[in-house]
Amino acid sequence: MDFRPDDSVQAVAGLAAEVLRGEAGTGQAWPALAKAGLLAVALPEDLDGDGLGTGGVCALLTEVGRAAAPVPALATLALGVLPLAELATAEQRAAWLPGAATGDELLTAALHEPSRPFPARPAVSARSDRGWTLSGTKTGVPYAAEAARTVVTATAEDGEPAVFVVDGPVDAAASHAAGATPEYTVRFDGTPAQRLGPDVAAVYRFATLGALAVGDGALAGALDLTTAHLASRHQFGRPLAAFQAVAGQVADVYIAARTVHLATLTAGWTGDQSDVDIAAYWFADQAPLAMATCHHLHGGLGVDADYPLHRYSSLVADLVRFTGGQTERLARVEV
Structure with a gap:
């Protein structure tokens, strides 16, 4: 089996390396990546994206890691854009994704719980009463205070895990991290959310x-x-x-x-x-x-x-x- 990336993915990696070589330590890396069109690699083509999905995002993220660039690429692209592009409706994608592609909006995901990384059945609960609401605590959420919306895993009333989106600010308290990425503990208390589907995995x-x-x-x-x-x-x-x-x-x-x-x-x-x-x-x-x-x-x-x-x-x-x-x-x- 040939694991070599195709030409489009190699082009993403090459352009990302070039951009980050000049901007990684200046504080302008994120706007530079957006200007180069690299934040749109995973957006569907109907939203003027490249439609490269996981392969394009991983190529970009590898170069971000190679430069140790302090940018919200992991949170916005892998935790936000990829699941939204996969699970959201066309209308939701059109509302939620373009801002991430331009670098104007950050996305993130609240996935971990106290002493429970990636829980198969989250302790955060979701209730449906004239719309979904979430209650519970998530830990280690990158860029939670800065993100425009947050993907959240929770357990619904029927006992099944599901994926939700909180559109807007969340109750976030700063927590410790070794590096430059800001992390937060996020508490939901009847927080309004939209349900995307059951594919937590x-x-x-x-x-x-x-x-x-x-x-x-x-x-x-x-x-x-x-x-x-x-x-x-x-x-x-x-x-x-x-x-x-x-x-x-x-x-x-x-x-x-x-x-x-x-x-x-x-x-x-x-x-x-x-x-x-x-x-x-x-x-x-x-x-x-x-x-x-x-x-x-x-x-x-x-x-x-x-x-x-x-x-x-x-x-x-x-x-x-x-x-x-x-x-x-x-x-x-x-x-």
């Missing part, structure tokens, strides 16, 4: 694939940063990269990064839940170890807040937590 799959794509890029970016440092830093008259012990540790990071890349690519290509679970477990297991090695190889420079490595390690830490962590992901892998 699809929303979780989009979110996990998006996080894996960003993590794939972040590992690659950290590896590039580390190898460049080792090639330029000298000890005893030789570059650090020339020492066998150092070369062996870099090789371990390379193997971890390439394996995460291949597992993520496979999961995105097939869309099969078992492939997604395997890729998520491998990322949660290997990414923190690889980042620790990158920090070790940088020595004291690696913990300098003015040096970019911390952006990669904090991003990876947040992504591992977002996917549920090693133990949670291993429990989901079917043997």
Whole structure:
């Protein structure tokens, strides 16, 4: 099977890399991505989008991770645009998606609950009484205070899980995150919502694939940063990269990064839940170890807040937590 991306997806990756190369650290990356038309990659063609779906979004998110760019791409595209493009009606898509494509509106999803990442049967409840309302708590919601609308998983009155959308502001309290992405605890108390449908698994799959794509890029970016440092830093008259012990540790990071890349690519290509679970477990297991090695190889420079490595390690830490962590992901892998 040929897993190579088609020309359109490769073009998205190339353009995203070019845009982020100049804007990643300036605070203008998000408007620049919008101006380049990259935020419309997953919009259907009837909304002037490219219709590239998960493949286009993951290509963009990988470059976002490679640059460790502090932009709301994961929240808006993987947590918002992809499920809305899949589950919303044509009328709802026309109302909700164009603002995200121009960068004027942010989207997000409230998926996790206290000690329950991606719950199959959410504790947040949905009631239908002259319209749907939601009650309960979600945690670790990225950009919740800034988002124009929020995709929410909840359990309806019939006991079945379903997907809802809260259109407008939510009750959001800031919570801790390692990196630059703002996260919130969101409380619903009779909050009006619109029901999209029962496909909670699809929303979780989009979110996990998006996080894996960003993590794939972040590992690659950290590896590039580390190898460049080792090639330029000298000890005893030789570059650090020339020492066998150092070369062996870099090789371990390379193997971890390439394996995460291949597992993520496979999961995105097939869309099969078992492939997604395997890729998520491998990322949660290997990414923190690889980042620790990158920090070790940088020595004291690696913990300098003015040096970019911390952006990669904090991003990876947040992504591992977002996917549920090693133990949670291993429990989901079917043997």
